[in-house]
Amino acid sequence: MTPAEIRERVSAACPGAVEEFQADLLDPVLRLRPDRLREVCRFLRDDPGLRLHYLRLVTGIDRPAAADSETPGGIDVVYHLWSYELRHGCQLRVRLDRANPVVETVSDLWPDANWYERECFDLLGVTFAGHPGLTRLLMPADWVGHPLRKDYARPERYHGLPTSRATVLAEGRAAEVAPAMHDTKAQPIEGYLRLNMGPHHPATHGVINFLLETDGEILKKATPDVGYLHRGIEKLAEQVGYVGTMPYTDRVDYLGAMFTNHGWALAVEKLLGVEVPRRAEFCRVIASELNRIASHLISTGSLAMDLGAFTPFLHWIRERETINDIMERICGARLTYNYLRFGGVSRDIDPETLDKIKHWIDHFEPMMDEFDRLISSNEIFVRRLAGVAVISPADAIAYGLVGPNLRASGVAWDTRRDEPYSIYPEFAFDVVTGRAVHGTLGDAYDRYDCRLREIKESLKILRQAMAAIPEGEARVKVPRPKPAANEVYARVEGPRGECGFYVVSDGTEKPYRARFRTGSFTAMTIIEHLSPGLMLADLVALIGSLDVIAPEIDR
Amino acid sequence: MVPAVPPPVRPNPVRAYFGNIRRAVSSTFEGMTVTMSWLFRRPSTIQYPDRTEKPVREMLPETYRGLLEVDLSRCTACLLCAKTCPLGCISIETCKHPDGAREFQTFDIDNGLCMFCGLCAEACNFDALAHTREFEASVSSAEQLTVRFVDRPGRLVAKAKDLPPRRPRGSILAALIPGFGRRRRRAAPPEPPASPAPAPAAGAEGPENPEGTA
Amino acid sequence: MNIIQHVANLLIRSVFHADPASWPWTWLVQAVVIGIAAFLAFAFVAIFAGPVSWIERRIAGRIQSRIGPNRVGPQGVLQWLADGVKCWLKEDLVPAAADRPLFLAAPYLVFTGMFGAFVVLPFGAQVVAADLNVGILYLLAITSLVVVGLLMAGWGSNSKWALFGGVRSAAQLVSYEVPSAFSLLCVVLLAGTLSTQGIVAAQGGWPWDWFIFRNPFMFAAFFLYFTAAIAEGNRTPFDLPEAESEIVAGYNIEYSGMRFLFFLFAEWANIWIMAAISAFAFLGGWQIPGIAPEQIAATKGWEFVGWQALSWTIFLVKATFLVFVVIQIRWTLPRLRVDQLMITCWKYLVPLSMLMVLGVLVLLALVPEGGGADTILRGAMVGLGLAVVLVSALRVRRTFRVDREHYREMEGRDLWYPPYRLP
Amino acid sequence: MIPEPVRALLFYLCAGLALAGGCWVAFARNIVHSAFALLATFAGVAGLYAFLSADFLAVVQLMIYVGGVLVLILFALMLTSRIEEARVSNPTIGLVPGAVVLIAVSALLVYACVKEFGGTTDLPPGEPTTAGIGDALLSRYVLPFEVISVLLLAVLLGAVTIAGGRLRKPAPGGKPGKERP
Known part of the structure; x- marks a missing residue:
């Protein structure tokens, strides 16, 4: 089914939800009204003729209003959907108000949306209403600002740590004491042993932290904490x-x-x-x-x-x-x-x-x-x-x-x-x-x-x-290269699965927005779901068998 | 697409019990014959840095992207490399003489910043900037990571029409940083540098070629 | 008369020219000799643990297609000394929140357990520090000190990972003592004594006189004991207490310097001990083929010394071979999970070792020693042993030959590189 | 065998070890320390057994008490929850009642010793005792021996039942434990 046909079905099922159909893009996009998003998503997932069970990617694009244009700026949130059974897919998009970007979560429809939405919140400041735990994913919990916003200015220092190499070189050394950048002190569960597996642990394959709640050797829960390798x-x-x-x-x-x-x-x-x-x-x-x-x-x-x-x-x-x-x-x-x-x-x-x-x-x-x-x-x-x-x-x-x-x-x-x-x-x-x-x-x-x-x-x-x-x-x-304004999602089959590149161009020599969709990112989201009842040694086997690579998660 | 999962079969417990013992013994035995056979095979490691047959840099292929070096006698200061570099680790400054000739002020490559991607060397049209096979770059302070290629004042920028031949790769770096990466080699083989003392290039700046080949 | 008294008397006669029976200071000389002997034994443990560590690293290197430590001394034989010196010079860190006395005492307790075991090992025909009547029980008992030491380290470190390691190791050691005791019980049944020298004396020099080839049950008991001993020594595949990929080195995670070295010391000494126990309990110990222990005892002077040395050598060769096997197992197998560890012990090793005890008892009653059936049984078992060796040699050869031609094509060199050819 | 002064020294060492260990067990405010101090007591007692030429008993003392009982005690301690507060986990009830009990028991023991043994006896000769113990256990004392075995078996079954009931609860994630050897 082509995107145009999907659009027909969506329009038929949820009249008025589609604001615009951008067919001229390399990957056509359905622009939805933000308040109708969940309805459409549920339909797309559950309709027997569509069966879009796989949420490929959720990401956002900051589009501030240009100084000379009268169109209001906004933040786009993009959803890439795919159906393995019917071999078709479509892209959804909602345009949110830049000052107060709020959209309903889809993390209950597609569990992997949980982390995608957290990342979107972290880097772009989009709030997903109804999300079970909307906290920063990659940046430290006390970071100020959302780095992927176009008007974001990098702070010179974070807890006294210089953020640029030039400053480090000029000062001769980095700050003496680095603060705990990630919140590892979440409330422990009564009756369980709280263990921090990582960020430096032989089995985590890179700097990842797992917050474990264990009953002896048996896990109650393992919560991955990522972002230690986030290089933006x-x-x-x-x-x-x-x-x-x-x-x-x-x-x-x-x-x-x-x-x-x-x-x-x-x-x-x-x-x-x-x-x-x-x-x-x-x-x-x-x-x-x-x-x-x-x-x-x-x-x-x-x-x-x-x-x-x-x-x-x-x-x-x-x-x-x-x-x-x-x-x-x-x-x-x-x-x-x-x-x-x-x-x-x-x-x-x-x-x-x-x-x-x-x-x-x-x-x-x-x-x-x-x-x-x-x-x-x-x-x-x-x-x-x-x-x-x-x-x-x-x-x-x-x-x-x-x-x-x-x-x-x-x-x-x-x-x-x-x-x-x-x-x-x-x-x-x-x-x-x-x-x-x-x-x-x-x-x-x-x-x-x-x-x-x-x-x-x-x-x-x-x-x-x-x-x-x-x-x-x-x-x-x-x-x-100086491509005209367009969007594309290219994917290859990498060793850790689909390696997708979502690129938005704007006619300059630089991409307007690039989002790399990697296999390890979604693989990490399933660990919390799988961990209850596993033994400590099984968790090691699980992480190893999922072939998780830390830089791929954090990018 | 989504397959039906067959229900697990429960084997006969007695057979499973002895089957487990049999498999444990036989697979351990198999594994041990494999590891035993490795005692008779040639180790694949070499003893870096001092007991290799030849220096490691000579075992590397020509294509290897090691530390960058620039042959200033061929550099026209077109700044293509500096513009291509995603990190800006190359900084080039020239100044203009009244007679029209240009002179290098700086040509620095910050190896602490460089990610050895090779884009700059690809961009160079005159084969002046190139990767060497040097890779032993450790120094004792971050500042030393910056290699300054302009060794003396008054080095003129080359003209594209008459360029001297490219000096052998690595020789410039070796001359610039004495003992760079060669410090730890105890049993240094007595081989001469890669080039048999090239005739001093008839560069634009005159006959002297103070670096030579260390 | 034991060797220590012998030496003391000799000293008193030759140096002080007194009669040891009436001389008032005899006890003092004896005490000094005991002290020296203890020191020598201590040095012996160290000297054994050290080279075992070097051997392990070299073998591991070759198994993994590496070279291994070969820089310190000829072929790296002094690597363990260098490591020892390094550890000695390192700062002895005690975590601020640690339970200080327990943290400090634990390594010594572990080491004492290992050191104590050396006392009853029969190294040669007359060479044993103390031939206790309850030798083999004593071995089981003294090594249980190690458990307490590991628990102490795990608790004292005040680290959750260390506690995991300590508790794991305690559970493991307590469990695996059962099958190892049962397997040794088979030996005791055949030998009729608990004394280590007695057990060796009950065997003979030729393979068909060894306990392992006495009957099928003993053959199985050997492997059961060996498995349980590996587990008691915290070696792969039973190295859960120090599983670096799960609990990050476990009980010794907070240790550094000399205290850390003591744990490693104990580990390597333990390999040696378990190999030695297997060698003397199942593989005939120091027995020299073709000569009875009484004949050795009857010799005098240099001949006596020569026989002693030969017996010592035989024992060392057997034990070293087993050490090698343990090392090879370590670099072959992955690690069990903690529940599988317990299942292996309680569902497999314990019932099977009990079965072996019963089997040995039945055979003791049915098959008289030296009879025709006994001879056939021994012959068959020796044949089985030879078959195992032969089959593994052929498998090794085949594995090697599969790669040979391709390797030559790829690298332009021959693959053959025997272990004695050291780089 | 061992010269007399050394022997005496060793005896006092063993006795002292047992006594000091016992005191430590009683007076340590940290319950884990108390448990570890038991080790010293057990070792000292084993040494005393050795002096009494009860070599088998000495070794078994080490094996059972150090290798088994002590480890189990430690296990139990370390697996209790709220062990974080173990630093001062052994509160004293009161010095006065303790002293009274101590004096009373000591008096009783001293009286019994003096009354029963009165003076010193020679040490029994250092002969192997294993065979004798084995014979006695399987002939004269076979009934008590078996009764104790049955008792231990019952204890074992009871322990398994109690532990099993707790373990068979489904794991928090609803994933049943894997039945795999």
């Missing part, structure tokens, strides 16, 4: 422009930088209408799949390490090291690739490197079997994961899980196959889904198993791509 990359994108944002996307997901590169390039290329040469597409696919393998190696390996097996992790690190060496040859860096350019890639892949990749694949394929013998089939490992933290397919969709986490619950959705981009349709590969190998469908073992099998699929794609890579240019010259 979206705000930076508004400042450094389209070209300059590319290296920043490396930092969004440091284990899958190729995908954030790719998503950003896709978004901007869509805005510009640039065609990418075929050779460049092959380079992109080869680099992406190598990166996917590297990321899954870390994910599966560190899951094993979280469960106490150190050796498998180092073996995977060793294999990843070879990938890193290859990446270094391809693009010059081991982690922050910055490989893609609008209209191609920064450097062609030479035949010698292709040869190296081939040799490595030959060596690596038997290593997968060895790894299975070492850890995947190990009885202790299986028992630690099988049946733990089961996510039902409906929950997985409702909480907005993506990628291997979603597929492990049995929902066969892979952006590469189902919303094709680049040249993925030319390759034969399977979309792996959970198969309840040792326990229940959607348990931690399935998520682990999915990642391992996805590595095999990536190897398949790599072999095909290397056999079919055509001659030609790897890059077309694109002038400094």
Whole structure:
């Protein structure tokens, strides 16, 4: 169903709710009356002909009134919806008063909206009426102002800490005592032990804090507290422009930088209408799949390490090291690739490197079997994961899980196959889904198993791509991008699932608003839901099996 | 799309009991044969920094994006790099002589700010600014992270039409910061620097080339 | 006559030229000798814990495709000394809110438990600090001091993670003492004594004389004991008290410097102790193949010393092999969850070890020692043991060969790099 | 075996340890300290057993009391809620009644000792006692032995029942405990 048809249905069901239908955008938008939002949302979710069960993204755009225009400014809140069953989606938007932006919450309709709305409140100051706990998500609780507002001025100091590098250098050192920036002193629950797991804890994979309420080893609740790695990359994108944002996307997901590169390039290329040469597409696919393998190696390996097996992790690190060496040859860096350019890639892949990749694949394929013998089939490992933290397919969709986490619950959705981009349709590969190998469908073992099998699929794609890579240019010259005012949502299938880039352009060299939709952000929202009744050690397995990456959450 | 979840089957408890023992023993055995086999395989690590076969920088591919260096004899001060840099870690200042020639005041690269993205080197049209394979950048204070490439006053800005050949990558950085990244190498191999003493480039500024190749 | 008295008398005769029986200061000399012996034993614990730590790190390195510590001394053998010195020089931090006396005392208690165990270990034909009549019971008893020490550390640190670690370890050690005691009971049944030297003497030098190959139940009891001992030593897969990815090192999280070192000391000494117990209770201890203990006792002079050294060596080799196995297990297996830990103990190890006791009893009654059935049983068990070794060697070889060609193609070098070839 | 002065020294050490430990248990204001002080008492008593040539008893004293009872006491203490206030958790009821009880009990004990033993006896020879104990338990005292076993079994079952009833409550999230070995 196209957005226009969806609009017809909405107009029929809720007359007067749609204020405007912006069909001229790359992704058409339904502009709704704010007071009718919930009604429409409920209809969109529950109507059997629409079934938009997946809330992809909620974000806001600050649009202050220009000095010379008479149109009043406002804050747009954008909702991206999608239906896995019917393969259609639409975008909703409400325009709120800038002085008092209030809209009703949809967090009871789609649970993953909870965090999206908190972030929106945090960064833009939009109040969501009826939200169960509308507190700041990324910024410290006592932060003043909302950074993504266009008229936001960064304070010089926060609790005596200088906020700019120049000041730090000038003063010689940072402030002596950093205050507790996050509120970890929420009321403990009577009769339970309050534990702070993090922000520096070996199992949290980065600086994340979990507030645990435990009864001995058994959890009553685990509440994630994020924002320790918030660098405001979206705000930076508004400042450094389209070209300059590319290296920043490396930092969004440091284990899958190729995908954030790719998503950003896709978004901007869509805005510009640039065609990418075929050779460049092959380079992109080869680099992406190598990166996917590297990321899954870390994910599966560190899951094993979280469960106490150190050796498998180092073996995977060793294999990843070879990938890193290859990446270094391809693009010059081991982690922050910055490989893609609008209209191609920064450097062609030479035949010698292709040869190296081939040799490595030959060596690596038997290593997968060895790894299975070492850890995947190990009885202790299986028992630690099988049946733990089961996510039902409906929950997985409702909480907005993506990628291997979603597929492990049995929902066969892979952006590469189902919303094709680049040249993925030319390759034969399977979309792996959970198969309840040792326990229940959607348990931690399935998520682990999915990642391992996805590595095999990536190897398949790599072999095909290397056999079919055509001659030609790897890059077309694109002038400094300056797209006309438009909006686009581009997504790629990253190692942690759908990696989406929502970009609003305004005709300048800099994006008006960029929002990166990442897999770990929504994966974090489900932890609080899953945690009751888990044991402390299961929580570690859960975090590991969801493959959460802290910078991806905070951006 | 949403699959039906089959009900879990409850196995025979006695078989499950002994099956668990059997699987625990056999999988532990399998795992131990794997780890045992690694005792006979070649370790994959190298002993950085002092016991490698050759310096690590020489093991890196040519494409490696290490510390930035600029060959001022080829730099036309077009400021493209400084404009491209998302962080503004390159600062270039020139001043104009009455006779029309331009002279470098500063050409600083702040490695503390640089994120080694390579956009600046890509933007450079004259192959003046480039990444080296140097990566051992630790210094004892944040100020030292800024590399100042203008080593003496009166260095003229190059003209695009007659540029000297590019000096070997890394040689400029090595000359500028003596011992930069080479301090800890005990068993330094007696190899000469990458270039066999290049003939002093006939630069715009005259025959002398004080850096040479350290 | 025990060795200490022997040495004291020798001293009195040769240095003071007095008759030990009538000399008034005999007791003083004996006390001094006891003190020196105790110090030597202490040093021995340290000297064993140290190299075990080095061996572990080197083996772990190779298993993980790394090199391991090889800088301090030739091939890094002195790494443990360097670490010891480093820990000694470090500040001994006591958290402000800690329960100070408990916090300070805990490491020593843990260490005492480990140190005490060395007293009854039969290192060689005549080399044992004290051949107690209740030796093996004493081993079980003295190691229970460790539990109290760990609980003390967990409580005294006044950290929730440490408390988790302490309580976990106490629950674990108390539980796993049951199967390990039952498994050792099998040994006691066969040997008819609790004395450690007596148990060794009841076995022989050849493998078919070892208790492990006496009958199938003993074979199983060995593995049960070994599993339980790993659990008692807080080693992977039972290292829950110090699970770094869950409770961030558990009971020793707040310790630093020398006190921290004492915990590690105890851990490595414990590996050695459990390997030694397994070796003397199941694998024939120091028994030399082909020569009876009485023959050794009858020899004199250098011959006596030679036999002693040989017996000592045999014991050390056996125990070191088991230490190696423990280390390899650690770097192979993941960690159990706490409920699985308890299930493993109470549902699997305890009933099975009870079964082994019953089985050994039945066989003791039915199969007379030295009879035809006994011989067949022993032969079959030795065959089984050989088969296990052979199968694992073949599996290792196959695993190695799978990668060999691909590795050569990828790296241009041969994969073969035997353990004795040290970088 | 061990020279006499050393022996005496060791005896007083053990006795002192037991006594001091006991005093500490009684007088410590922190209940956890009291529990840990029991360790010293148990160790001292084990030492005294060893002096009486009751080697088996000494070792069992360590094993059961230190390894079992003490750990259980500590466990129970640490698992009680409101343990945060444990710093001063052992309030004294009153010095006067305590002193009265102390004097009375001491007098009784001293009287009993003097009356019964009166003076010193030689130590029994250091012979292994294990076999004797085993024989006695399984022949002459087999009935008391079995009765005690049954009692312990009953206690064990009772404990499991009480604990089981508490544990079988569904976990707060409604997720049933996993039945997996």
